[in-house]
Amino acid sequence: xxxxxxxxxxxxxxxxxxxxxxxxxxxxxxxxxxxxxxxxxxxxxxxxxxxxxxxxxxxxxxxxxxxxxxxxxxxxxxxxxxxxxxxxxxxxxxxxxxxxxxxxxxxxxxxxxxxxxxxxxxxxxxxxxxxxxxxxxxxxxxxxxxxxxxxxxxxxxxxxxxxxxxxxxxxxxxxxxxxxxxxxxxxxxxxxxxxxxxxxxxxxxxxxxxxxxxxxxxxxxxxxxxxxxxxxxxxxxxxxxxxxxxxxxxxxxxxxxxxxxxxxxxxxxxxxxxxxxxxxxxxxxxxxxxxxxxxxxxxxxxxxxxxxxxxxxxxxxxxxxxxxxxxxxxxxxxxxxxxxxxxxxxxxxxxxxxxxxxxxxxxxxxxxxxxxxxxxxxxxxxxxxxxxxxxxxxxxxxxxxxxxxxxxxxxxxxxxxxxxxxxxxxxxxxxxxxxxxxxxxxxxxxxxxxxxxxxxxxxxxxxxxxxxxxxxxxxxxxxxxxxxxxxxxxxxxxxxxxxxxxxxxxxxxxxxxxxxxxxxxxxxxxxxxxxxxxxxxxxxxxxxxxxxxxxxxxxxxxxxxxxxxxxxxxxxxxxxxxxxxxxxxxxxxxxxxxxxxxxxxxxxxxxxxxxxxxxxxxxxxxxxxxxxxxxxxxxxxxxxx
Numbered sequence: 001x002x003x004x005x006x007x008x009x010x011x012x013x014x015x016x017x018x019x020x021x022x023x024x025x026x027x028x029x030x031x032x033x034x035x036x037x038x039x040x041x042x043x044x045x046x047x048x049x050x051x052x053x054x055x056x057x058x059x060x061x062x063x064x065x066x067x068x069x070x071x072x073x074x075x076x077x078x079x080x081x082x083x084x085x086x087x088x089x090x091x092x093x094x095x096x097x098x099x100x101x102x103x104x105x106x107x108x109x110x111x112x113x114x115x116x117x118x119x120x121x122x123x124x125x126x127x128x129x130x131x132x133x134x135x136x137x138x139x140x141x142x143x144x145x146x147x148x149x150x151x152x153x154x155x156x157x158x159x160x161x162x163x164x165x166x167x168x169x170x171x172x173x174x175x176x177x178x179x180x181x182x183x184x185x186x187x188x189x190x191x192x193x194x195x196x197x198x199x200x201x202x203x204x205x206x207x208x209x210x211x212x213x214x215x216x217x218x219x220x221x222x223x224x225x226x227x228x229x230x231x232x233x234x235x236x237x238x239x240x241x242x243x244x245x246x247x248x249x250x251x252x253x254x255x256x257x258x259x260x261x262x263x264x265x266x267x268x269x270x271x272x273x274x275x276x277x278x279x280x281x282x283x284x285x286x287x288x289x290x291x292x293x294x295x296x297x298x299x300x301x302x303x304x305x306x307x308x309x310x311x312x313x314x315x316x317x318x319x320x321x322x323x324x325x326x327x328x329x330x331x332x333x334x335x336x337x338x339x340x341x342x343x344x345x346x347x348x349x350x351x352x353x354x355x356x357x358x359x360x361x362x363x364x365x366x367x368x369x370x371x372x373x374x375x376x377x378x379x380x381x382x383x384x385x386x387x388x389x390x391x392x393x394x395x396x397x398x399x400x401x402x403x404x405x406x407x408x409x410x411x412x413x414x415x416x417x418x419x420x421x422x423x424x425x426x427x428x429x430x431x432x433x434x435x436x437x438x439x440x441x442x443x444x445x446x447x448x449x450x451x452x453x454x455x456x457x458x459x460x461x462x463x464x465x466x467x468x469x470x471x472x473x474x475x476x477x478x479x480x481x482x483x484x485x486x487x488x489x490x491x492x493x494x495x496x497x498x499x500x501x502x503x504x505x506x507x508x509x510x511x512x513x514x515x516x517x518x519x520x521x522x523x524x525x526x527x528x529x530x531x532x533x534x535x536x537x538x539x540x541x542x543x544x545x546x547x548x549x550x551x552x553x554x555x556x557x558x559x560x561x562x563x564x565x566x567x568x569x570x571x572x573x574x575x576x577x578x579x580x581x582x583x584x585x586x587x588x589x590x591x592x593x594x595x596x597x598x599x600x601x602x603x604x605x606x607x608x609x610x611x612x613x614x615x616x617x618x619x620x621x622x623x624x625x626x627x628x629x630x631x632x633x634x635x636x637x638x639x640x641x
Contacts, residue, residue, distance in 0.1 A: 432448075
């Protein structure tokens with residue numbers, strides 16, 4: 001259970017290769033402790049739900065790319081201990097997360113699961129003595145870069161690798177179950193299905209199991225078609241094994257993640273839409289390889305769309321934006337619903353890190369562009385020479401491991417900089433009655449979730465037809481909003497009385513370890529003919545600001561960042577924001593979807609923090625500051641038929 005600000009409820013004005021500092025506030029860093037008393041299952045209604053924060057996308061040395069391309073040797077045991085906030089030994093140093101997570105899933109790649117580490121652990125074993133095992137020990141890059149396809153086709157190799165993968169999967173399951181402490185720390189058995197269309201475009205999904213998992217995961221070696229992954233999930237449900245899949249890095253999908261067509265190139269039909277909507281109710285919006293909310297190329301009127309952009313293939317080269325971002329999928333979804341009767345992209349939002357060293361810390365000061373991983377900035381921040389190499393990169397250069405296929409030493413792998421336009425990780429927030437698998441998974445299923453770009457920003461969002469402007473100043477407003485309205489992730493039932501417009505209640509609270517809040521916005525998309533349109537509304541902001549009388553835009557919140565010291569002051573913005581908004585432009589004949597976005601004041605970006613910590617020049621061509629954010633899952637409206 002989290003220690004949060006007392007003001008939170010007050011009303012005041014986020015089968016091939018993956019390519020490869022202090023609090024920042026003026027004053028002393030804060031180490032934020034969290035109570036470890038179990039969170040009891042309440043006897044009341046949904047108003048007892050509280051915000052919990054977690055990680056649903058993390059890799060250890062069990063992942064082939066983490067082992068071969070990033071030099072990671074972390075095991076799932078270490079990853080869970082770090083997530084719990086315990087000190088762990090990493091590369092010979094003791095590191096610790098500044099505050100524990102509430103829930104977590106280790107999502108190692110199902111392809112080659114754990115086999116590299118097992119071959120290294122037993123060099124005299126049958127796997128290590130086999131042809132593919134020798135490659136794992138002497139030239140792991142060749143396998144990670146796709147050079148072992150012929151070897152995998154051999155029956156003897158299949159058997160050896162299969163045995164090793166079974167052993168690794170059993171250990172992953174046992175480790176997750178061992179660290180599950182209901183009411184304190186929830187773990188999910190999970191893995192990543194790693195489909196790369198044309199060995200280039202990212203179609204990866206994380207598979208999260210509610211409880212008991214199957215004997216073995218379904219991998220991209222079994223099939224790289226999402227439809228076949230859904231068939232696997234449907235078969236598992238028939239056996240009482242419940243799971244869902246979460247796509248990620250749509251920004252690197254080459255337009256395929258939210259394409260109008262299925263994997264066979266045929267237009268999406270109703271059966272496809274129904275299967276996708278049920279098997280994939282969520283999508284990852286923020287992680288360290290770029291955000292997937294939207295692009296300024298798709299949302300040119302959104303002044304905050306130009307955020308942590310990485311619109312490129314994970315193996316190098318640009319990625320088309322059409323079909324690659326979740327906001328566009330929301331718009332395309334309401335268009336398809338009008339045609340098919342079902343919306344395939346009725347998506348809630350989550351955020352994660354996708355770090356590959358097993359250490360999940362999404363704080364901006366915990367990322368330093370090294371090895372796709374987080375750090376403990378008090379202990380293992382890159383030294384000055386490595387920091388110089390990181391910060392002197394060309395921010396527009398593509399990382400293409402396919403051109404780096406020589407054997408590299410582990411030291412080289414550990415000191416391979418990530419790209420300057422890559423970011424710190426994200427976090428998933430859920431509204432759940434208890435910190436248990438059942439309660440959190442139910443929140444994921446009903447999409448009562450929100451994604452942050454890293455901080456523990458809290459956001460609430462309700463839609464309805466009769467909310468009063470002063471509703472949030474009344475006692476018990478949350479219970480009333482659940483009773484008479486719809487929370488994030490849900491559907492507004494069309495009103496029976498004509499002439500009514502939807503009303504919304506929203507509330508956000510800052511992370512106690514991060515910046516104050518700039519504003520809350522509502523993003524609206526609606527069907528317009530055979531297409532959709534979008535608009536962003538500023539609905540609440542910190543005091544002392546006005547809209548520009550010509551442009552209608554809200555005045556900027558300001559900027560307190562000292563670039564030389566990479567510090568800032570919370571003397572602007574607000575600790576909480578909340579309010580009421582009515583859609584005065586509502587047309588009851590047009591389907592629509594709404595979600596809330598909250599922005600922090602500007603704070604130093606990780607590149608600025610690293611430059612200041614190591615007394616180096618800031619890199620040219622990348623932003624010096626960042627406005628961290630959170631986005632709520634949407635609320636949908638459909639006209640009565």
